[in-house]
Amino acid sequence: MEAFNYYNPTRLINGKDKQQEIGKILKEDGIEHVLLVFGKSSIKRSGLYDELVSILTDKGIRFTDHGGVKSNPVLSHTREGIQKVKENNVQAVLAVGGGSVVDESKAIAAGALWDGDVWDLFKGQKTNKALPLYTILTLSATGSEMNSGAVVTNEETLEKFSFSSPATFPKVSIVNAAFTFGLPMDYMAYSAVDAITHTLEVYFTAQEMPLLKRRFIENIVLTVMETTNKIIKDPKDYDSRAEFALASTWALNGLTTIGVGKYSFPNHMIEHSLSAIFDVPHGAGLAVVLPAWMKWYKEKNTKAFERFAKEVFGLDTADQGIVALEDWFLSIGAPTKLDALNVGVIDNKEVAENAFLTSKKWGMSDVYSIETISDILDIAR
């Protein structure tokens, strides 16, 4: 087993109506003014916005609105948020939404205490300072509610980059799975694909992995699949929603990679370029890239692919396991071919060059050549 250093101080609160606790939590932490970060109008339509305004007002906590976060959050809007923090003497960030809102909020929280431009952090500069971040999750998928990473797109350069800091773990994350009752089923499918991909990238790229970890990941994948199937049948199945939420948090809060040898995230790297250029939903892009990458990669870790087929699908060969996963993606309504993304002509070279440059800039351990990425995209046609 590899040496590790695991640290995750996020308090994770999960339950019906738990958003009601946010006022008390902020008050106890001495917070008097928050930046309220959210996406489009869904939290206004659902009544959650009004509920939070009432909770904050009751506790005498002021707030500055920062709505309009995009589903692939962008740098210009992040900078606007930082500006609002500085102008309004804001002490904390309250993110209300899914992974995109949480990611932009992390960038705002760190950027607000960073002397230069926030994009410096995405280009590799390090910070240990951030405003305290609180999140109320309305969509489970990215795991961002319990890790320190954030991905933001620079719209000018079409770079979708990430950063993390020990200071950007949310202090408290509140998950009320009932908020996801109204989620359109295609987005439910994308969420499932995202959570599964977070674990499978590690599972397949790490050559050395204790059985404890292999089984842990298989458990998460099985749980995501089982609960997704139940949610599609009965969208108001709260227990399945809550279990899905927990599995997707576990998929990327550090637990899957403890003690694991070298691993990488090539599918995320390729998908980030797809969505930076074509603005496709992250999970939809992953559903296309992952099966193609698996077909291309399978000989590099045959044992893991065979084990995956057997433990997750009860099948015998690596190929059967890949096809079963692809079929399952299709069965829940996720696209598995580039054409099915419906974003017009996708040029291999444009995506591959972007992904190649991005992975080099990220300092990824396993940088794929432009030709390799192009080959993988071909398999997805």
Added chain:
Amino acid sequence: MEAFNYYNPTRLINGKDKQQEIGKILKEDGIEHVLLVFGKSSIKRSGLYDELVSILTDKGIRFTDHGGVKSNPVLSHTREGIQKVKENNVQAVLAVGGGSVVDESKAIAAGALWDGDVWDLFKGQKTNKALPLYTILTLSATGSEMNSGAVVTNEETLEKFSFSSPATFPKVSIVNAAFTFGLPMDYMAYSAVDAITHTLEVYFTAQEMPLLKRRFIENIVLTVMETTNKIIKDPKDYDSRAEFALASTWALNGLTTIGVGKYSFPNHMIEHSLSAIFDVPHGAGLAVVLPAWMKWYKEKNTKAFERFAKEVFGLDTADQGIVALEDWFLSIGAPTKLDALNVGVIDNKEVAENAFLTSKKWGMSDVYSIETISDILDIAR
């Protein structure tokens, strides 16, 4: 799924020679004087004591020795530790040892900032203050390195009580599994039984449990069994030692009980009375109590017992699963009958009365009558 509030801020560092980092860690935290808590002479024989003295001295960190922690730590020695803290202006506690040393250290850390007697905390009074606690683990079993609980025995009253506080999570726990190379094989077996029992008490007593959790616990049990078997064959198998250590930490750091319905720890409750009265090693007592309790309890959660038999041992019935676990305990050298504890005559009534009173005082959700506990002990004869 039940609502939950999960919080675990302990930094867990695992790897060969990682104890060398403790000086840097304490220095960065501004600690100038630690109470160095340890057990009998084993860390002096192994050279670890001298190594730590050298590391602390190099960093200009003073230390006050507090050796002699018993394997069931006692109140009088805990009070002595608190006295030393107060007399020497100690700022932090550094626990070097196994679960007993860590448990006593938690009590010292909290007791040092508590106005009354530390036993108040074990009798139910609450505190949110403790000195920062750092641990270097030399024996994996109890999970104490990554939770906030501590068990101490009051030798005068023969009460083995526990307490916990949000302030008694270790700040940093360092695990170097190579320290366990010299552990006698009977104690290796007791450690395995302890870790397994931590998970199985939850697995069987919780009537409602998401599949995510059932599989998570089965994974831990399988890993503990597989790695123990390997360690018995090759005591210097570092990877298996390290994986065993991680599995035993996961067994009691809160991850197994997230989102799980009501559960209880009847086996620990009975065993604590056994070891409070007869001073048997905790894991040895559990190896005797658990199979007996399983035979007594199995009809109360048949589905979980049948699932356990199938998933862990590939067997068909609840009874077969219980026998297989008992046989495995025997195969690794753990006792499974009261007589095999070799502590003379064990009076059912004395143990049962102690356990009954203790579980009432702990406010356990599921208090067993004296007759019931006596019946369970009879099955263990």
